[in-house]
Amino acid sequence: AQSVSQHNHHVILSEAASLELGCNYSYGGTVNLFWYVQYPGQHLQLLLKYFSGDPLVKGIKGFEAEFIKSKFSFNLRKPSVQWSDTAEYFCAVNAVSGYALNFGKGTSLLVTP
């Protein structure tokens, strides 16, 4: 069975600091990888996704993620966070052969002014 691990449950950063959120998954086959964001009181929105090709993918609002196949990792990065990035971030994986998404438990990011 697939599983997704997010290493940081709570992260507090000051504005302009750099962000890296870890995500590892366990699955032996080909996968699609996603990062979703949930702003306070809102529903999940897609931040970025990886299906194939360049392992460095860029998403909305300056976020990017790198897929390292050998490490089963898909870490999310942003060079300089803003207060408006305060949200919960979820890593998710699905097998190319299937539909169901497996989510990590989420990372709550608080950006202080």
Place this chain on the structure above:
Amino acid sequence: NAGVTQTPKFQVLKTGQSMTLQCAQDMNHEYMSWYRQDPGMGLRLIHYSVGAGITDQGEVPNGYNVSRSTTEDFPLRLLSAAPSQTSVYFCASSSKRAPPALGGETQYFGPGTRLLVL
């Protein structure tokens, strides 16, 4: 396109009551699913469907029923609500028909239903 819609937005139930959470999508997606979100647990898959007339269980199906009579609708039924079902419920849909660059393979989420069971 309205995308994925869910009703109601909020609901309070008493233990033992039944109710149906509604989910609809207008994107002709073949796949639809229900998740529940609980603090510190992420999103857990309850039930899913890969097409009209086809449903299957996810990670946490107990206490919930689903059916898929049309492509557009995927209601979630709580037969006898329990306090452990207090949660936020999200419906999602996706399709493999379009290439990923055009939205294929990506799950789109509804706004959620907050359920409190007393």
